[in-house]
Amino acid sequence: MSHTKPTALIVGASRGLGLALAEEDLNRGWSIVGTVRGKTHTRLHDLKNKYEHALEIETVDIVKPDEVSALRDRLKGRTFDLLFVNAGVANNPDETIGNVTTEEFIRLMVTNTLSPMRVIEGLGDLVSDEGTIGVMSSGLGSVANNEDGGWEIYRGSKAALNTLMCSYAARHRNDQRSLIIIAPGWVRTDMGGPRASLSIEESIPRVVDTITGQAGKRGLRFLDYRGLTVPW
Numbered sequence: 641m642s643h644t645k646p647t648a649l650i651v652g653a654s655r656g657l658g659l660a661l662a663e664e665d666l667n668r669g670w671s672i673v674g675t676v677r678g679k680t681h682t683r684l685h686d687l688k689n690k691y692e693h694a695l696e697i698e699t700v701d702i703v704k705p706d707e708v709s710a711l712r713d714r715l716k717g718r719t720f721d722l723l724f725v726n727a728g729v730a731n732n733p734d735e736t737i738g739n740v741t742t743e744e745f746i747r748l749m750v751t752n753t754l755s756p757m758r759v760i761e762g763l764g765d766l767v768s769d770e771g772t773i774g775v776m777s778s779g780l781g782s783v784a785n786n787e788d789g790g791w792e793i794y795r796g797s798k799a800a801l802n803t804l805m806c807s808y809a810a811r812h813r814n815d816q817r818s819l820i821i822i823a824p825g826w827v828r829t830d831m832g833g834p835r836a837s838l839s840i841e842e843s844i845p846r847v848v849d850t851i852t853g854q855a856g857k858r859g860l861r862f863l864d865y866r867g868l869t870v871p872w
């Protein structure tokens with residue numbers, strides 16, 4: 641991490657965990673570029689009042705490759721200590737591979753698997769040599785821990801994301817960068833719902849501790865919000 645103010649690019653910061661990540665980093669003195677989709681006012685824009693200079697808002701819809709390339713062009717020449725791709729979607733947890741529509745399967749896989757990796761492929765070189773590249777996965781993405789089933793399609797999309805991160809790590813094995821896959825716990829957001837076990841405040845500061853704790857450690861790790869290793 642650089643000695644000046646650390647900088648992060650957080651993709652998918654309009655609400656929920658991504659917004660909280662941005663706010664936590666800002667509280668800790670980071671400079672943040674946070675992304676939203678489209679032109680609608682979001683809660684990230686509200687944060688701009690408090691962090692006028694430290695927060696920049698960019699736009700990208702990660703499922704649109706032209707928007708990812710345009711973001712890459714706009715950020716050309718910048719260097720980040722952290723690139724973190726948080727954006728993701730869920731589907732009906734009761735859907736199984738036996739009854740999901742092809743369209744819905746593709747929506748999950750394109751948003752949660754292909755697109756975060758496209759962002760990393762496209763923007764990863766903006767991260768400093770000693771920096772960190774991370775993605776928001778899920779404990780449900782652990783193949784080893786899948787004993788109860790449920791959330792089949794979502795699980796599959798996050799397990800595939802984890803596998804593609806492994807392939808990325810293998811292709812970049814000589815890099816100094818730290819690569820991290822995060823399982824934030826089951827958190828009360830629009831996606832997690834009101835019955836989730838953790839508040840955002842119980843998860844995200846520890847997620848940030850976990851991410852910053854990995855700085856300078858090369859290679860790939862799958863860690864939960866407590867910093868514990870999640871079985872693949």
Ligand SMILES: NC(=O)c1ccc[n+]([C@@H]2O[C@H](COP(=O)([O-])OP(=O)(O)OC[C@H]3O[C@@H](n4cnc5c(N)ncnc54)[C@H](OP(=O)(O)O)[C@@H]3O)[C@@H](O)[C@H]2O)c1
Nearest residue numbers: 652654656657677701702727728778826827829830831832
């Ligand atoms: N909450 C949990 O319990 C939980 C548990 C494990 C993992 N996760 C993962 O954590 C991440 C954040 O979840 P959350 O609970 O904060 O969900 P959320 O409240 O539904 O927020 C999802 C975020 O992703 C963004 N996003 C979705 N599709 C996008 C796209 N195509 N391009 C750019 N941004 C996009 C959303 O932007 P818009 O506002 O524009 O829709 C929003 O900022 C996800 O990857 C999720 O799978 C969550």
